[in-house]
Amino acid sequence: MSDHVIGFEHVSVRFARHTALRDVSVRLEQRRIAVIGSNGSGKSTFARTLNGLIVASEGEIRVHGIDPAREPKQVRQRVGFIFSNPDTQIIMPTVAEDVAFSLRRRGLPRAEIRDRVTAALNDFGLAAEADSPVHELSSGQKQLLALCAVLIGEPGLVVADEPTAYLDAANSRRIAGFLLDRMPQQLVLITHDLRLAARCDIALRFEGGRLSDQGEPGPVIARYEEDQEQP
Amino acid sequence: MISLYRPGTSLLHRMPAGPKLVVVAGLATAISLLPANPLLLAAVLVAVAGCYLLAGTGIAEAGRQLWRLRWVLLVVSLSQVFFLPVLAVAANVIRVGAVVLVANLITLTTRTDRLIDALERALRPLRKLGVNSDRVALMLSMTITTIPVIAGFAARIREAQRARGVTVSPFAAVVPLLVMALKHADDLADALVARGAD
Amino acid sequence: MERFETRDVARIVVFAAIMAVLGLPGAVTLFGGAVPITLQSMGAMLAGAVLGPWRGATSIIVFLVLTFAGLPLLSGGRGGAGVFVGPSAGYLAGWVLGAFVVGVIVRFRGRPPVWWRTALGCLVGGMAVVYAIGVPVQAAVTHLPLGKTVLSALVFVPGDLLKVVFATIVTMALWRAYPRAFELK
Numbered sequence A: 001m002s003d004h005v006i007g008f009e010h011v012s013v014r015f016a017r018h019t020a021l022r023d024v025s026v027r028l029e030q031r032r033i034a035v036i037g038s039n040g041s042g043k044s045t046f047a048r049t050l051n052g053l054i055v056a057s058e059g060e061i062r063v064h065g066i067d068p069a070r071e072p073k074q075v076r077q078r079v080g081f082i083f084s085n086p087d088t089q090i091i092m093p094t095v096a097e098d099v100a101f102s103l104r105r106r107g108l109p110r111a112e113i114r115d116r117v118t119a120a121l122n123d124f125g126l127a128a129e130a131d132s133p134v135h136e137l138s139s140g141q142k143q144l145l146a147l148c149a150v151l152i153g154e155p156g157l158v159v160a161d162e163p164t165a166y167l168d169a170a171n172s173r174r175i176a177g178f179l180l181d182r183m184p185q186q187l188v189l190i191t192h193d194l195r196l197a198a199r200c201d202i203a204l205r206f207e208g209g210r211l212s213d214q215g216e217p218g219p220v221i222a223r224y225e226e227d228q229e230q231p
Numbered sequence B: 001m002i003s004l005y006r007p008g009t010s011l012l013h014r015m016p017a018g019p020k021l022v023v024v025a026g027l028a029t030a031i032s033l034l035p036a037n038p039l040l041l042a043a044v045l046v047a048v049a050g051c052y053l054l055a056g057t058g059i060a061e062a063g064r065q066l067w068r069l070r071w072v073l074l075v076v077s078l079s080q081v082f083f084l085p086v087l088a089v090a091a092n093v094i095r096v097g098a099v100v101l102v103a104n105l106i107t108l109t110t111r112t113d114r115l116i117d118a119l120e121r122a123l124r125p126l127r128k129l130g131v132n133s134d135r136v137a138l139m140l141s142m143t144i145t146t147i148p149v150i151a152g153f154a155a156r157i158r159e160a161q162r163a164r165g166v167t168v169s170p171f172a173a174v175v176p177l178l179v180m181a182l183k184h185a186d187d188l189a190d191a192l193v194a195r196g197a198d
Numbered sequence C: 001m002e003r004f005e006t007r008d009v010a011r012i013v014v015f016a017a018i019m020a021v022l023g024l025p026g027a028v029t030l031f032g033g034a035v036p037i038t039l040q041s042m043g044a045m046l047a048g049a050v051l052g053p054w055r056g057a058t059s060i061i062v063f064l065v066l067t068f069a070g071l072p073l074l075s076g077g078r079g080g081a082g083v084f085v086g087p088s089a090g091y092l093a094g095w096v097l098g099a100f101v102v103g104v105i106v107r108f109r110g111r112p113p114v115w116w117r118t119a120l121g122c123l124v125g126g127m128a129v130v131y132a133i134g135v136p137v138q139a140a141v142t143h144l145p146l147g148k149t150v151l152s153a154l155v156f157v158p159g160d161l162l163k164v165v166f167a168t169i170v171t172m173a174l175w176r177a178y179p180r181a182f183e184l185k
Ligand SMILES: Nc1ncnc2c1ncn2[C@@H]1O[C@H](COP(=O)(O)OP(=O)(O)O)[C@@H](O)[C@H]1O
Pocket: A015, A016, A018, A019, A020, A037, A038, A039, A040, A041, A042, A043, A044, A045, A046
């Protein structure tokens, strides 16, 4: 079954002056996948190859059976993406409109879109804000909105690139709780918060564009912390 | 973004945006073509006041509009008073004021999103000429979303410059503002692609 | 290909928003502004210089459509249909063609900006073209003969020349700070 499998075979990503991923091969079936590593190690590049925002220069990628390079539209229906900065991923001026934006192109009748949006906003505790301008939301609410807008599209995989980086402790807990515990979808979580990584089923570590370590989150994190403490 | 729209239920509020635009454009053209006849101009002023009553916003709103126009009207009169007889100047000032007031009836009685919808519908037949009305509507909505974000950048730059004790000139702020804004555009483009908007 | 188109949409949107923001802080106006002198007319020059003719002009159109639709985006919080029939209507329309001409001259054949072409572009597109449309419309709206309207518009020439200088400085500084912004296709 290729249903919930992410497969990389000898994948490299080269930019003009820089190689961001080097010969990455991995097969992932776990529900919660943590990605850790220093700044500039290639984590975001890895995340972006999963929905075709970045196309591999070499190697083969399969995400739930789809090749992101060949079928970018299909893979983006399958993969929901959460960015760090909630301001960059909100497109429409009001909360309800932005959630409804994810359903355009589905050919649904207006009434059904409205009902689904209302239900989703209820789920995320944003119902009272439905008609508010998005800039009046707090950062935490904005990130909830981003999550809501991604999940209403019913993706099979959610990729979150440091989704708590702009949030305070309470809001980080809320978003992380949703991603790690409440959401049924497969999750790739890029994070510097090692406590969140520890709650995943597997951890990947990138260094210098290479997949340098992987396995049970506990030991992977421990080795990462050890390396970080060295001068 | 606070629109200049005033909620209401008047005849003008209920009128569809497209026909309203046509009617008001016709009125404005008629007014600006009127000869400088004192009686006619007085009639125009009465008619404009009547329109504001019809729009349910009252004469007071017309007064507020005129007050906001005071500098425009003053400059129009100052720039003419040396060249034209006083009656002609008065006629021209009245015409300019009346035309602007009439046109603003659209704004006062039509919600911004209704006007944008009307525009999108009007553009639909142009699809064959390569005008993508969906995309136009998307750009208009996205701009409304983006204005507060860019305003936030400007505020942050002002604060940073104040914190460093740099004198805050509007021009010293423009370059960093553009850099931040254009980086934001690239992030926004990624989000558009990721959310399947292309 | 499709990525570029999306990126264009985003940059057009962001420049329209920049236009709005340039109208926000204590807009510098002459005489409180029948034809206000603001940073926004400099914004039209920058749009053409950075985004090139088509995208630059489109971003000004987007900004003006929102203004027409009732958002108070012009400096001093002005907006609505009224400003498009008032004395400054032609100058607003002039920004669109002006941004286009700035783009054509500054980005001649898709080239990167150099200071003299930028200054020339802003002078011709950002001033000459804007006046060429703005002054006749102002004359028509205010029923003042064209020749006399030209005389009354001379007041704004020094301020606009200053803005040509500023737009040139800002464009060249942006080119050094963030050349990626100037990519065409
Ligand atoms: N679009 C790009 N063009 C050129 N270099 C890039 C681009 N995106 C990322 N890089 C480079 O690739 C490396 C990995 O970046 P990234 O994946 O963002 O790292 P991380 O998310 O782990 O911090 C960095 O050195 C970065 O500068």
